[in-house]
Amino acid sequence: MDIGLKIKELRKCKNLSQIQFSAIIGIDNSQLSKIERGNLQPTITQLMEISSKFNVSIDSLLSNEKGNNITANVNSKITNDSGEVQQLIVKLEEQIAFLTNQVKEKDIQISNLIEILGKK
Numbered sequence: 001m002d003i004g005l006k007i008k009e010l011r012k013c014k015n016l017s018q019i020q021f022s023a024i025i026g027i028d029n030s031q032l033s034k035i036e037r038g039n040l041q042p043t044i045t046q047l048m049e050i051s052s053k054f055n056v057s058i059d060s061l062l063s064n065e066k067g068n069n070i071t072a073n074v075n076s077k078i079t080n081d082s083g084e085v086q087q088l089i090v091k092l093e094e095q096i097a098f099l100t101n102q103v104k105e106k107d108i109q110i111s112n113l114i115e116i117l118g119k120k
Helices: 003-013 018-025 029-037 044-054 058-062 069-119
Strands: none
Touching (some): 003 029, 003 044, 018 044
16 A cells, blocks of 8 residues: 555544644645655655654555554554553542541541540
8 A cells, every 4th residue: 555545544443634633733624635645655754743743654654565554553553552441440449448448537536636635
């Protein structure tokens, strides 16, 4: 698959317009249009920007593989990120529960102290 088509596929996978995508990678949208149509080859700097901003390897952009390689890479990254987010949420919920119990214990201790001091 042509590199321009791979870049276009990536852009569409991210639901971005040419204007949005080109702004993210720091080029003019007319230049992106030419790249997507195969009239212009992206520079290594542009490929590096695409790679870093959209979490795809330059190798996957340059490979001659056909099919949804870019889409698969992006979807895989999204799936991995979602799993990591879920793990973080579980850890945060555990920490919140622990801290809530700590606060309750401190409230009980303070209540006990107030009661003891009130008796004296």
